[in-house]
Amino acid sequence: MGTNEQKIEINMNQFEGTSDQIAEQVFKIVILPMLQQMKAQDTESAKVFAFSIMWLGMSQYAQFFPTAGAKKSISFTADKLIEVLKQQRGELKV
Numbered sequence: 001m002g003t004n005e006q007k008i009e010i011n012m013n014q015f016e017g018t019s020d021q022i023a024e025q026v027f028k029i030v031i032l033p034m035l036q037q038m039k040a041q042d043t044e045s046a047k048v049f050a051f052s053i054m055w056l057g058m059s060q061y062a063q064f065f066p067t068a069g070a071k072k073s074i075s076f077t078a079d080k081l082i083e084v085l086k087q088q089r090g091e092l093k094v
Helices: 019-041 043-062 067-088
Strands: none
Touching: 019 043, 043 067
């Protein structure tokens, strides 16, 4: 570990709630701080890290569906994400 890196100790008992609440806690406690630290040091590494987290999450999510269902669900999710981004960025035409 480099001098600017921090070691994170994770107690699995610290996460509680519904599945989506636990996912949000893991994101806020583990993933987001790591992403922010990487972004401060090297934007490209942060981008690769974010992509890897997304890829790994999607691959696990896809395991719950037949291939066609996975494609449909992931495409729908990506479309919704872009729609929300456009709203947030004021890019939607009314």
